[in-house]
Amino acid sequence: MATCFNFLVVLLLIISCSVESRFIVEKSSITILSPYELRSKHDAAIANFGVPDYGGSMVGNLVYPRNGSVGCSPFDGDSPFKSKSTRPTILLLDRGECYFALKVWNGQQAGAAAVLVADTIDEPLITMDSPEESSDADGYIEKIGIPSALIDRSLSETLKDALKKGDQDVLVKMDWTESMPHPDQRVEYELWTNSNDECGVRCDEQMNFVKNFKGHAQILEKGGYTQFTPHYITWYCPQAFVLSNQCKSQCINHGRYCAPDPEQDFSQGYQGKDVVFENLRQLCVHRVANESNRSWVWWDYVTDFHIRCSMKENRYSKQCAEEVMKSLGLPIEKINKCIGDPDADVENEVLKNEQDLQVGHGSRGDVTILPTMVINNVQYRGKLERSAVLKAVCAGFKETTDPPICLSGGLETNECLQNNGGCWQDPTSNVTACKDTFRGRVCECPLLNGVQYEGDGYALCEAVGPGRCSVNNGGCWSDTRNGERFSACMESGLSGCQCPHGFRGDGHTCEDVDECKERLACNCDGCSCKNTWGGFNCSCQGDKLYLMELDTCIERKNSKFGQYLTLLLLAVALSVGVAGYIFYKYRLRSYMDTEIMAIMSQYMPLDSHQNQTLVVHHEDEPLRQSSSV
Known part of the structure; x- marks a missing residue:
């Protein structure tokens, strides 16, 4: 490699x-507004990160930190450079020791509205670029939301000298109105x-x-x-x-x-x-x-x-x-x-x-x-x-x-009106994966009436989960004949399609199975089979009865086995009925006796309760005792 x-x-x-090669440095302008004797206009190189205020300008107080002027480490305090006046703070930092973007990020975190980076050597202006992919760059490059620019050494020395005197604010204007x-x-x-x-x-x-x-x-x-x-x-x-x-x-x-x-x-x-x-x-x-x-x-x-x-x-x-x-x-x-x-x-x-x-x-x-x-x-x-x-x-x-x-930042593109935006659409309904957003149309399988669709949104979306059969039958096969309907959509929450019993296919297309022709039923002696849609009918010769579970024919009457079976069933039923009656009567009598005794004990003493003391509580009255008579 x-x-x-x-x-x-x-x-x-x-x-x-x-x-x-010919690389062009794109520029904004820096104008010193105060002190008046330094009033002048200069070029600055716009950084290739952050957010330049194209078409706008900014007037602010210039600040040069006493400590950490390279800005490679976070500044101490809560917004130490946040302006005390209504004007924003423009932070001046020195070039060197770390990425340009890191300096601007630390300045933004300290409350600066913009950052000027002072070149430390005499050279033509260069463009400050963001670092390539590295662990140092992770997390802050995309978060930089303020403008920044590089100024030449001569201008930076003039500004630093004015700040050292400290007799008045140094006001500068960063201007991008002519940059575009x-x-x-x-x-x-x-x-x-x-x-x-x-x-x-x-x-x-x-x-x-x-x-x-x-x-x-x-x-x-x-x-x-x-x-x-x-x-x-x-x-x-x-x-x-x-x-x-x-x-x-x-x-x-x-x-x-x-x-x-x-x-x-x-x-x-x-x-x-x-x-x-x-x-x-x-x-x-x-x-x-x-x-x-x-x-x-x-x-x-x-x-x-x-x-x-x-x-x-x-x-x-x-x-x-x-x-x-x-x-x-x-x-x-x-x-x-x-x-x-x-x-x-x-x-x-x-x-x-x-x-x-x-x-x-x-x-x-x-x-x-x-x-x-x-x-x-x-x-x-x-x-x-x-x-x-x-x-x-x-x-x-x-x-x-x-x-x-x-x-205005908000908009809808209405792309879905033309060719459905190139997204998936159910040909039998109005369900579509096309959605207009501020980013233009996106193709995402929808959530409609509680039914979730899944897929790539372009070529395929399928209903999944409970309730999917209520929408276009879950995309599965279904048919109705002579008032009888069969469906391959399973209500159990399965996402696939499965042909019902009596049909064969992939669930999207199902065909009736001829059980008679394929000898899947009615294989007993004397049986005759007739195929139906979704099933079959099997009949026996004479007056015999067909038992599907056993795939056999039995006599309906004049059969000793049938008679014995009938008598046995009647005897079992009678025994169950008598036993139930006896149990019910006993339980009912016992229950009634218990209830009657409970009621009578409240009005008169019983033999089993003589010589006992009754204690009676009355609401809002003191406790008292009475003896049985």
Whole structure:
């Protein structure tokens, strides 16, 4: 595994060195408002985590801690930097010793509304990024909800000197109003992403974003407010390595388009070319859907593919992808034509265009971080989270042209009205797995009238548990003939279907069993069998009686055995009746005697009770005694 991984690192280094990259630092502005003599405006580099206030600004008191100025450990006290005035606190911390994100998290915990990180060397501004997957990053990265930025050393020294004097508050204004261009009434934005779901925290982050932002994206797209385009990063294999096993397993089109191995192990699991192929399919889904003015279906496809065709469940395949496309009503043949032949030794038009677009142009730099959001040709910085990205997209509209969705966070997409949203639906009733939410439609088996349905929500939902037979007969077979009804649904709470006695099948289809033809009944001498629906009738010759349990015929009358049996039964019945009568009479007489004696003892003494003293208690009276007469 180590050898394969090292090869991959060398390969990517060769590729990255072959093209001069251009990374753009996205900026906000910092204005010193007080002291007046320091009044000036400066650039700050927006951090790639937290929530920048795109389209807004913040004025606050600047604070520089006396102890722990690097901010790598939690600050003492309950909100020690929480502003005593109505203005928020902007905390100034020094660079070094720990992750940028950890500094901002500790500042947020201490009550700061924003954090400025001071560079300690003279250099151009850099973008503060969140750490890669590690134990240090667990738990706080996603919880950062305040903005932060890096400022250069010169500005930070000026601010520290002003704070040391202490003769007046240092007020600064953090401003993001010009960080997001807003040229017209439509916002154009892109998401550079990946279909691989086995790359750790970043993959989980981007898929959670796609699922949660889907509803907003589709409303904006359907209303004509935005134009969204997905993109996927690929690399190419240097010519000297094209024939190597590593490039063959990671690339398509003879080394032209490659992706790293998902597990970083060439000997097992999925390969890089599997990822490239699905990336290409998702690009073609968007292209073909866009041609029919349904570009927003891309969000549904990517979300459903992630749920139904996950690598973690070993379902990441072409077959599963086509099942998703079919459920969404997408033209599979057109999409396959767009994909082309991944084994051909030619350029692929779609992927070639993607590689060209990776290189920065205009105000947008090269795309080097996954995932990356680009809004109005500017790379979005901050947490890839639904409300934060929506705020940034809304900041891209010209003032007063904001669509209604930018003014309200709650919405319903009504996607279930068209093709049932590609979800499961019972063809014989209105039961459906499609549900509209603020995240767009989701396919979840419902709970209806106390009956729970279970399944994947896309291809299948089945009623389970008690009461399921009351809804479409639990999805099982049933039929009625001549007023008689048979059902394969068991009321005992079983989730399956089982043909009733007298029928044969899988429970979804049942056929009558011909007991006579298959000699399952009436095999006794002199018996004749007639099949019925769900059963059979067996009769005997002459006046004989058929006993089903014994599969035999017996005489009805003129039979000594019958006579003896009848007499015996009458004798037993008579004996039981007489015994019952005697027992009843005895018990009744004994009971009545006991009751009569109890009543009489209250009014007159009995022989057995003479010379005894009666003690009588009267309510609210003292105890007294009287002797028997």
